Amino acid sequence: MQGDTRGTQPQSAQETLPRAVRVAVVRHERAEGGDHLDLFVGPRGAAIDAPVARSWRLPLEAWTSEGLAAGRFAAIPTPAHRAEYLDLRHPRELSEGRGLVVPLAAGDGDAAVDGTLNALGCTLRFSLDGGGNPVVEIANHLPRSTCP
Numbered sequence: 001m002q003g004d005t006r007g008t009q010p011q012s013a014q015e016t017l018p019r020a021v022r023v024a025v026v027r028h029e030r031a032e033g034g035d036h037l038d039l040f041v042g043p044r045g046a047a048i049d050a051p052v053a054r055s056w057r058l059p060l061e062a063w064t065s066e067g068l069a070a071g072r073f074a075a076i077p078t079p080a081h082r083a084e085y086l087d088l089r090h091p092r093e094l095s096e097g098r099g100l101v102v103p104l105a106a107g108d109g110d111a112a113v114d115g116t117l118n119a120l121g122c123t124l125r126f127s128l129d130g131g132g133n134p135v136v137e138i139a140n141h142l143p144r145s146t147c148p
Contacts, residue, residue, distance in 0.1 A: 037059070124137070
């Protein structure tokens with residue numbers, strides 16, 4: 001049995017990201033606190049066990065049958081995960097009753113100095129709402145046929 005997959009807590013949603021990134025979205029079912037999406041962002045080519053995949057919890061509404069939904073969504077930072085979450089290919093039952101993760105989409109992307117990501121046919125911008133809570137704004141910039 002593998003242990004906890006998480007590393008240290010990211011400082012903020014705007015923390016500097018590497019320029020060349022790998023991005024993945026999974027549906028986390030039967031999780032403490034309810035079903036949600038996990039968004040993972042980490043450096044391309046990282047060692048599979050390296051806890052370098054920054055992650056955020058997103059509401060299920062951030063995903064549609066066509067991929068990431070356009071809009072502004074709560075983006076709760078969670079501890080970094082092992083790089084293997086950037087390339088999950090099959091559903092995985094997590095240890096210690098933490099639920100099931102189902103991969104939805106993954107791909108390479110680019111991060112700008114301001115933390116804006118271009119990946120999965122979308123632009124993702126992290127910021128804070130008026131109450132100081134982290135959010136992600138998702139804009140689809142490619143034809144829907146190219147989104148996951």
